[in-house]
Every structure is written in C-alpha cells, then in structure tokens.
Amino acid sequence: MAPRTLFDKIWDSHVVETLPDSTAILYIDRHLVHEVTSPQAFEGLRLSGRRLRHPDATIAVVDHNVPTSDRTLPIEEADSRNQIETLERNVKEFGVPYFPLLSARQGIVHVVGPEQGISLPGMTIVCGDSHTSTHGAMGALAFGIGTSEVEHVMATQTILQKPAKNMKVVVEGQVGPGVTAKDIMLAIIGHIGTAGGTGHVIEFAGSAIRELDMAGRMTLCNMSIEAGARAGLVAPDETTFEYVRGRPFAPKGEAFDEAVAYWKTLASDEGAHYDRVVELRAEDITPVLTWGTSPETVIPVTGNVPDPAAEADPARRRQMQRMLDYMGLEAGQKIAGTPVDVVFIGSCTNSRIEDLRAAASIAAGRKVAPGVRAMIVPGSGIVKAQAEEEGLDKVFLEAGFEWREAGCSMCLGMNPDRLTPGQRCASTSNRNFEGRQGPGGRTHLLSPAMAAAAAVTGTLTDVRELI
Amino acid sequence: MDKFTVLTAVAAPLPEENIDTDKIIPARFLKTTKRSGLGVHAFDSMRYRPDGTENPDFVLNQEPYRKAEILITYDNLGCGSSREHAPWALLDFGIRCVIAPSFADIFNNNCFKNGILPIALPREVCTQLMDDARQGANSRLTVDLARQVIIRPDGQEVPFDVDPLRKQLLLEGLDDIGQTLQHEKAITTFEQRRAQAQPWIPHIVLD
Numbered sequence: 316m317a318p319r320t321l322f323d324k325i326w327d328s329h330v331v332e333t334l335p336d337s338t339a340i341l342y343i344d345r346h347l348v349h350e351v352t353s354p355q356a357f358e359g360l361r362l363s364g365r366r367l368r369h370p371d372a373t374i375a376v377v378d379h380n381v382p383t384s385d386r387t388l389p390i391e392e393a394d395s396r397n398q399i400e401t402l403e404r405n406v407k408e409f410g411v412p413y414f415p416l417l418s419a420r421q422g423i424v425h426v427v428g429p430e431q432g433i434s435l436p437g438m439t440i441v442c443g444d445s446h447t448s449t450h451g452a453m454g455a456l457a458f459g460i461g462t463s464e465v466e467h468v469m470a471t472q473t474i475l476q477k478p479a480k481n482m483k484v485v486v487e488g489q490v491g492p493g494v495t496a497k498d499i500m501l502a503i504i505g506h507i508g509t510a511g512g513t514g515h516v517i518e519f520a521g522s523a524i525r526e527l528d529m530a531g532r533m534t535l536c537n538m539s540i541e542a543g544a545r546a547g548l549v550a551p552d553e554t555t556f557e558y559v560r561g562r563p564f565a566p567k568g569e570a571f572d573e574a575v576a577y578w579k580t581l582a583s584d585e586g587a588h589y590d591r592v593v594e595l596r597a598e599d600i601t602p603v604l605t606w607g608t609s610p611e612t613v614i615p616v617t618g619n620v621p622d623p624a625a626e627a628d629p630a631r632r633r634q635m636q637r638m639l640d641y642m643g644l645e646a647g648q649k650i651a652g653t654p655v656d657v658v659f660i661g662s663c664t665n666s667r668i669e670d671l672r673a674a675a676s677i678a679a680g681r682k683v684a685p686g687v688r689a690m691i692v693p694g695s696g697i698v699k700a701q702a703e704e705e706g707l708d709k710v711f712l713e714a715g716f717e718w719r720e721a722g723c724s725m726c727l728g729m730n731p732d733r734l735t736p737g738q739r740c741a742s743t744s745n746r747n748f749e750g751r752q753g754p755g756g757r758t759h760l761l762s763p764a765m766a767a768a769a770a771v772t773g774t775l776t777d778v779r780e781l782i
Numbered sequence: 783m784d785k786f787t788v789l790t791a792v793a794a795p796l797p798e799e800n801i802d803t804d805k806i807i808p809a810r811f812l813k814t815t816k817r818s819g820l821g822v823h824a825f826d827s828m829r830y831r832p833d834g835t836e837n838p839d840f841v842l843n844q845e846p847y848r849k850a851e852i853l854i855t856y857d858n859l860g861c862g863s864s865r866e867h868a869p870w871a872l873l874d875f876g877i878r879c880v881i882a883p884s885f886a887d888i889f890n891n892n893c894f895k896n897g898i899l900p901i902a903l904p905r906e907v908c909t910q911l912m913d914d915a916r917q918g919a920n921s922r923l924t925v926d927l928a929r930q931v932i933i934r935p936d937g938q939e940v941p942f943d944v945d946p947l948r949k950q951l952l953l954e955g956l957d958d959i960g961q962t963l964q965h966e967k968a969i970t971t972f973e974q975r976r977a978q979a980q981p982w983i984p985h986i987v988l989d
Contacts, residue, residue: 471962
C-alpha cells in the first residue's frame, strides 16, 4: 500500500461505502451535541419518525447560552432558557447522555470531550460547531457540521463527505520565552490567511509541535478553522496516551493497551503525500495579536498597525480601512500601549488548566489596572475545581479578576457576557469578527499570558516585559 | 427542501471578502429553535444602524435588491462559525443562489442542504457579474442548474461546476438522510466489523 497520512488512515478506516461520485458515507464515532445547533435536528427526527441511531456514541452539554454567573439562580434570558430546556427535553426523549448545567462535568463541549476521555485518537468526531476541530489534537478527525448534518448523524451515525486534501504545517525549532501555542497558531493563520486551508485537513508537525502539551495542541487544532481548514490534526504520541490514560470514558486496563497499540499505527507514513506543505521556524515567532476584524490580521505585539495605502487592490484597501475605523485604530500606530476596557480569558481555544496557569503566573502579585474589567472563565467545572485546588482562583481574585462559571461566555456574544459598543477587549478566544463579542465590540486575539499582561497594565502589552 | 431548477432573478453585488457567518447572522439571533424567521436579521449589522433604522447605503436595503434572490461576493464567503442559521437567514430573506470565487467548506455544505446553490467562479467573472447586477431590475441573471450555466443579461453564458450528487439532490429537492438510509445494511455491517476489530471502543453510558 502507498504511504498514507494520518488523515488518510483515519478516513480509510471509517468509509462505510463510496458513492459513484467519490462521496463517502463516513462512519462517525462521536457526536457532541449542544443547545444551539441541535433543536431543529431533533425536531427533524421527530417529524420524520426517525430514531437516534447511537445514543451511546453521543454526548450533550449546554455551553453557548449559559450564564457564567451564579448557577443557582434561574436563567434570566427567556429564549436562552427555552433553548436549554428544549435540549433537556430532547436528550430525555432520545436517551442521549447529558451533562446538565449543575453537573461538575458541564463545560464547553470542546473542553469536556477530551477531558472526559470521550474524544479519543483515531476517531471521527463531529459537532454542530466549527471549533470541533479542537479534538484533532487527540489525533482524531474532528470537524464542525451544520444542523442538517447533525440530524443526518443522529439518524444514520454517518456523514456524507468527499475526502479532504492533505496539508502539513511544520514548525521546527524552539519557541522563545512568552511564545505559546496561541502565538504559533496566530502566526500560522497570519501566514496562510483565513482561506489558506480551505478544502484541506492540516496536520501539524515538527519539533515545536511535538513539544506542546495537549492543551497547546488543542489550541492549535481549535483555530484550524480560522485558517479555513476542515480540521486540524496532531499525530498521537506518548503525550497523547498519557493524557488519555485514566480519563472517565477512556478504555481501561487491557483494552487501553490494545487501543494504544492501534493508536501507534496512526502516525503518517514516511513519504506520505501532502498536497501542500508550509514551514515556519519557531525562533521567528514572537508574541502576536490581531489588529483587525479577521483572524488573519496578525502582527507582532512589537509591531505597527498596517497602512491601507500600501494595498494595491481597491476592494481590499476599502476593507482594511473599514477594519481600522471599526477597531478605532490609526494606520501605522504602534499596537502596544493601546488601552483596553475588557480582558477575557476563556473559550474553547484557551480555557484549560494550563491556560489558567499561564495567566495566573502573570497575574500573581499584580493588580488589574483601574477601569479594566478582567474575567476568567474556566472551560469546565472540572477545570474550575482543579484551578481552585491549585489556588489559582485566589491569585486571580486578589489581583482583581472575576472568577466565573464554565461556558462559552464572551467568545460569541449570545449569553449575558458581552462587550458594549466601542469597548476594546484583549481576548483569548478565536474570532475577532465585527460584533462577535457583542455589537460594536473591538476584539484583539492573543494568548492567555498576553491577556493577563493587558489586564495588569491596562494596555496591549508585550508579555515578555513582565516575565 | 425546495427544488432548484432554473432561477431568473435580481442579483445583489456585495463586493467584500471573508464575509463571515457572524456577519450573515449574529449569534444573538441563534436562540431560536426553528429554521424560519431569520431573514429579518440577515446581515443585521450592515443592514441596520445602531438605532434600528435601515442603513440606506447597504445594497439589500436598495431597490431592486430588496427582492434579490442571488448574492454575489468576493472570496471565502461564509467563513467562521458552522451555524446553519446563516443559510436559513439567507433563504428566509429570499436568496437561492450565492456566487463567489470561493466558499468556506461548512457554509458550502449548509447551502446545499437548504436548497441554496453556491457557485464558485473566478474573481474576475464575479466582478463582471457584479457589474451586470449593478444595472438593477432590468438585468436579471438566469441560473440554469441542469445545464450548469449562468445566463448574463446580454445572453452570454457562463458555465459553472457542481458536484453531480449534490446537483441531483438540488434538482429533485431531496433530503439526503433518506438516501443514506438506503445504505443502512452497509452501515450495520460496518458496525459489526468494527466491534470485532476494535472491541475497546467505549460506549458512552452515564450512571
């Protein structure tokens, strides 16, 4: 057999049947369900009298809509409450395992899956959410789907898809101080653009990737979608196996050893073909952030906001100028030193215990700058409990951060955590689109350490000055 | 799902790249449990001013584009969130066909599932079609899916590619779940084979 990539191997092992036009009926191992993109799918099943084929391969959790304040209080927003109650009715009717709001295991679906050992290497994983790509860090083929496809998976445990192209992003070398997985990924997106990965699955490789812990790999794969890719992947290795070992839903004992033996066969073969290869040197990557309203508008924190006048294409020039106007920035200005109103540390990109530790290391012994609202939103109840066990909550609270309950929070502006028009936010989330964090809100994407640095200085700041 | 056969309609030019699904339908409107009714919020931040009144500069607030059934943009239309609410909002507004140099993958899928035809054409062709569209009501475009051509107002035909399976489903207005379930035996066989080969794959069962 010709040498195959990690993607090829997972794909091949899940093809149920190939239709005449090369569309595959692809088997799905794990279906993650949340309250926002599922109600119409459950309704579709009900209307057509179809059953949900594998509740034992499905897990539901509430995350997008939930308030991150006191959980014992009723949910104030009526339509959010309705969506959550609708999910609760649906999981009951169709027998789907569910972590409810008050469960310690509730959290952001892309934090919960790996944390619980539900997402495992070699699997195919889907969810009605684009950031499903996160689970690719496990060495699983994981991608976001629309609600019609959610219904298709519920009814058939498969999806119709054509094979993606293979892309490899190689980062060799050792990153400098203050440079995290978030900086590596933003640098990649800045380099290839938000459509750079369209039609491809990106496999991340190279020594700088191998060095990353699982949380860092999840950050990378999470934002593969911001690079336009269908999914991101990191080959499972000892770091992966150690992470999986002992998780609640992972195989145990001999079954675990058998699984590891299989997982070890998944890495791309020597000489496997990639349709596109991009290489970056780790040493060239510095702490970065975004200046505009597209995740590809990445500059070093030491850099200046670009000038639209330098752009030749008139449509693009107009769009850059609109970004500057929306963001309240001037062409050519230094980005460092720009005052922020809000700091958000959380989201499926950066809300794991490792992220909170990185933020706490900057916050420790410092105070949130006057007039800045700084929020820490752990990715799950489990992350929150772990952080409290380590005393991170005290570090944050003493510094003047808010210590909140798990959920998507200010990443997407659909729960009570939102920016108000004109507010500038240093955010560890994944999208800086106009209005993403609330109408008129201005988002700068950056790492947890950089976000903490912005909180304590009150401005966008090079974190290296604080370490 | 409605069939898509031949569409003759007003086309709206929106010459921007990277129009994300948050822009097509912001998250605060995703709290519905229905598919319908989102059209009024399509392109909310571009279409309405902060006080809620219409922004007269936005193309879909202008005649004849209020009745546009075709939308033409630049690269990477529908990037970002996987929300199917984006094509639902477009469809509810009346859009049945989107034309751009490229589409984000999930958005592209979601369009087909809802009877919206996404057509990818080179940027310069999109620019020409936008010029046609700017001539207003007297310059409708015709999209003939069976023949895979767009007919410009001057009669010139622009051919386009479309996946044969998806074309068939659109032409017949078919739901693909029913089609996949015709292969249920193969799915069951696959499951049996896998359970033997990889018995360690856990079932998710809560206590």
